[in-house]
Amino acid sequence: MNYLFIDIECANCKDGGKLCEFGYVLTDSSFLVLKRENILINPNTEFDVYVLNHMLNFKKSDYDNSPLFSKFYQKIFNLLTDKDTVVIGHTIGGDAVHIGDDCIRYGFDTPDFEYFDIVEIFKDFKQTDNATSLVNMCIELGIETGENVHSADVDANLTMLVFKTLCEKQGVTAEQMILNSPRSRGLIKDYAETVARKNNYKRYLEDCKEKGIKLIDKDEYNVLRLFRRYSVAREKNFIPQLKGKFVCISENFERENYNQTLVLIQKIKNAGGFVVPSASKCDVFVKYDIPTLDGQGVYCKKLELVKQTIERGKKVQIIEINEFIKLLNIDISALNEPMIKVVEKFIKNKTRHAYSEQTGTTIGEIINSKNEKN
Known part of the structure; x- marks a missing residue:
């Protein structure tokens, strides 16, 4: 079994996420890195000014000169849906949704895949219900973060190092770690249908307003x-x-x-x-x-x-x-x-x-x- 640690960055999330980075680290069950990559994507939209100036590590021109999401769709889809791969991320539920948003924006099928959230795994480790940022996880575990936090591949790699360190501290395998944290499991399925229902909700509110429904x-x-x-x-x-x-x-x-x-x-x-x-x-x-x-x-x-x-x-x-x-x-x-x-x-x-x-x-x-x- 392989383990895929992912992170994304979005140009903006208004009416759905628009990816500008898809970073991943693929390892085997012993955490030997098989592939690490940061895919820069032209989001074909305006950037949130704060995100561009304070969160992203690349220049706007780097994104503008990159291919559109459609160029990388099949690669990303295959990575996420591989049956022999476990997908892990930090607050990954939101990432899964934003990936689905971009698939819909470009007219592609949305990927159905199971994932595990390092936030919930860390909660079990700390025996707390409080969420912890990726940087603070690294600080607590003595993991060096470097200077390029928020580059998608860097965050994906830090997620991998946190997961690996937690396995080492508890003396368990990657598979056992996942089994020990059932609340970390999530699933995105039929996301296009979910979006359709969300759009129905917007129309419902408009209808209520028009019909005077209190x-x-x-x-x-x-x-x-x-x-x-x-x-x-x-x-x-x-x-x-x-x-x-x-x-x-x-x-x-x-x-x-x-x-x-x-x-x-x-x-x-x-x-x-x-x-x-x-x-x-x-x-x-x-x-x-x-x-x-x-x-x-x-x-x-x-x-x-x-x-x-x-x-x-x-x-x-x-x-x-x-x-x-x-x-x-x-x-x-x-x-x-x-x-x-x-x-x-x-x-x-x-x-x-x-x-x-x-x-x-x-x-x-x-x-x-x-x-x-x-």
């Missing part, structure tokens, strides 16, 4: 966030499937159903569950589909994250909203119960003051403002 606003979102965090069970209606479980609700439902989401949060807590905003940390995900004319459905970022979490080996139950309501033993009409007074009761001085310090506005003032508007 969506959650910033103040309502803040109330929702705090109610999710601080509210407690008002009744004890424990449900075995939810007791002690972390539940995440689709943002598609929250966006269109402010009051109903407040009710749902309260019902989940009454059932003994916890409501979390993070899709990657939930045990149960409440799915809510919004159909579109092309049948793709509105893009749900949290659902995509849940799918990735499942791919990494975590067990997460995905349940449709109507089935979830049945699980709560309530009628769908119960979601229309007015929640303003309930929310007011849950607000305590500590919560109010903590929020007021950050925004200058108390939750009570937000709620009163909503009442006045209505």
Whole structure:
């Protein structure tokens, strides 16, 4: 088995990444370097001024005089999809997406490939949930970084050295290191379909605006966030499937159903569950589909994250909203119960003051403002 360590640089990431560098280091399982290369690419677009002046190590003319992405597409595609190669990078999920963006921009098929993130592997090594930059990883491990950090091949090589050093420190093989860190595993698949759903989401927002459909606003979102965090069970209606479980609700439902989401949060807590905003940390995900004319459905970022979490080996139950309501033993009409007074009761001085310090506005003032508007 070979190991491919990659890094990319983009000219800009507006409406999708535009690659200007693809760097890689290919090794065998003993970390013998088989090939190292930095592919300079003409991004055929404007450069982000800050990126060009402060992050990239080549002159603009070096990129402008290089071939377009189409020249290197097949080579990059073959490297990433080789069945006998493990792909590793630092925050590589974003790199995988940007590569897919450029493939779509030039009309090519997007590569489907499994990858492993050194950030998550390092978290396991340090026994922390805090992400660490590549440079700081090198500093902690005593790896010399040199002066050309952010050249794609340099960063790819540093990623390889970090991975190699972690293997040595723990006395494990490269294969064992990967197996010991299941949360580092990621997968990009059918990315073109994901992009299509994202575009559907943009059209959906435009349609809502044209049709006057009320969506959650910033103040309502803040109330929702705090109610999710601080509210407690008002009744004890424990449900075995939810007791002690972390539940995440689709943002598609929250966006269109402010009051109903407040009710749902309260019902989940009454059932003994916890409501979390993070899709990657939930045990149960409440799915809510919004159909579109092309049948793709509105893009749900949290659902995509849940799918990735499942791919990494975590067990997460995905349940449709109507089935979830049945699980709560309530009628769908119960979601229309007015929640303003309930929310007011849950607000305590500590919560109010903590929020007021950050925004200058108390939750009570937000709620009163909503009442006045209505």
